[in-house]
Amino acid sequence: MGMQTLTLFGSPHPISQNAVVPRHAMSRSSETSFPTLTTISISFSQLQDKNADLSFKIEEGFGPNGLGILSVTDVPGYSSLRRNLLHLAPRLANLPKEVKEDLEDPHSRYNFGWSHGKEKLESGKPDILKGSFYANPILDTPTTEASLIQRYPSYCRSNIWPRNALPELEVAFKALGKLIFDIGLMLAYHCDQYVSKGMKIHKDEGLESILHRSRCHKGRLLYYFPSQQGVPDGNSLSSWCGWHTDHGSLTGLTCSMFTRDGVEIACPDSAAGLYIRTRNNQIVKVVYGKDDIAYQIGETTEILSGGYLCATPHCVQAPKGEESSGIERSTFALFMQPDWYVL
Ligand SMILES: O=C(O)CCC(=O)C(=O)O
Numbered sequence: 174m175g176m177q178t179l180t181l182f183g184s185p186h187p188i189s190q191n192a193v194v195p196r197h198a199m200s201r202s203s204e205t206s207f208p209t210l211t212t213i214s215i216s217f218s219q220l221q222d223k224n225a226d227l228s229f230k231i232e233e234g235f236g237p238n239g240l241g242i243l244s245v246t247d248v249p250g251y252s253s254l255r256r257n258l259l260h261l262a263p264r265l266a267n268l269p270k271e272v273k274e275d276l277e278d279p280h281s282r283y284n285f286g287w288s289h290g291k292e293k294l295e296s297g298k299p300d301i302l303k304g305s306f307y308a309n310p311i312l313d314t315p316t317t318e319a320s321l322i323q324r325y326p327s328y329c330r331s332n333i334w335p336r337n338a339l340p341e342l343e344v345a346f347k348a349l350g351k352l353i354f355d356i357g358l359m360l361a362y363h364c365d366q367y368v369s370k371g372m373k374i375h376k377d378e379g380l381e382s383i384l385h386r387s388r389c390h391k392g393r394l395l396y397y398f399p400s401q402q403g404v405p406d407g408n409s410l411s412s413w414c415g416w417h418t419d420h421g422s423l424t425g426l427t428c429s430m431f432t433r434d435g436v437e438i439a440c441p442d443s444a445a446g447l448y449i450r451t452r453n454n455q456i457v458k459v460v461y462g463k464d465d466i467a468y469q470i471g472e473t474t475e476i477l478s479g480g481y482l483c484a485t486p487h488c489v490q491a492p493k494g495e496e497s498s499g500i501e502r503s504t505f506a507l508f509m510q511p512d513w514y515v516l
């Protein structure tokens with residue numbers, strides 16, 4: 174995209190070389206040579222106010238000079254829903270092999286239910302470092318039309334839940350997924366307000382309306398198996414999750430939880446976690462509060478918004494060092510994406 178030539182609010186807006194100089198906290202972790210930045214944040218009460226002008230914050234977070242990620246703070250009820258679901262990730266991953274096999278759905282190319290070792294790492298080898306559980310938290314059966322199910326199996330097939338082995342999962346997954354979706358819609362409203370200052374948005378083509386009518390949203394509960402010393406690519410920045418940009422419209426992301434044998438602990442390696450590549454090719458570690466919901470822009474939105482909202486390449490680094498062996502990481506992402514008609 175021609176970001177350099179992008180015009181915001183009628184005035185030229187070149188990419189600033191200072192794009193990553195933080196307004197908030199900046200620290201240099203002893204373990205990483207990359208700067209650590211705190212995301213721009215918006216409080217729930219600000220977001221709720223449809224008359225509030227949040228354009229500046231949206232631009233700072235998602236605009237051409239932003240990191241492509243921002244966080245929402247103080248969401249009522251969020252904290253316990255996050256904890257409840259993330260604690261189930263190690264329990265799900267440790268279910269007997271046969272139980273997990275029953276939760277697999279090859280017809281959706283493992284885009285519903287349990288998926289482990291089916292995706293590829295950057296090296297091309299199967300990704301056995303993490304297990305994922307995918308479901309649509311809004312609709313158990315997005316459509317009953319056979320032709321659609323056949324054409325778009327990874328979006329249109331039905332959810333699979335471990336109703337006997339781990340019945341709590343369905344309840345916790347849906348509750349957290351719906352909340353992140355509702356807050357995502359509120360954020361999308363303000364994104365549209367910001368974009369509409371620079372370009373005309375046709376009725377029904379704004380982010381909020383696209384997300385509101387879509388039946389394709391997908392939640393992913395991620396579980397990174399205990400890190401071991403000497404794992405392949407163990408020293409690379411993207412050792413746990415390779416560099417990529419999300420394809421959809423908007424991704425909601427919890428702050429991850431580190432555990433050892435299922436018990437929550439502080440991660441002993443401050444360099445472990447989410448990294449982002451900025452527009453001027455700088456790599457930064459991003460942090461946000463445990464009880465904040467982070468949102469990232471996906472490629473679809475970057476295109477539909479004419480580049481006013483920018484997608485961000487990101488990856489996850491595994492913890493290193495002796496104290497880090499045996500550490501697991503759990504997190505949840507909600508990929509909000511347009512309906513299959515638009516895909
Ligand atoms: O594990 C994370 O924090 C990020 C996961 C992610 O980027 C994804 O699932 O697309």
Ligand SMILES: [Fe+2]
Pocket residue numbers: 417418419487
């Ligand atoms: Fe991602």
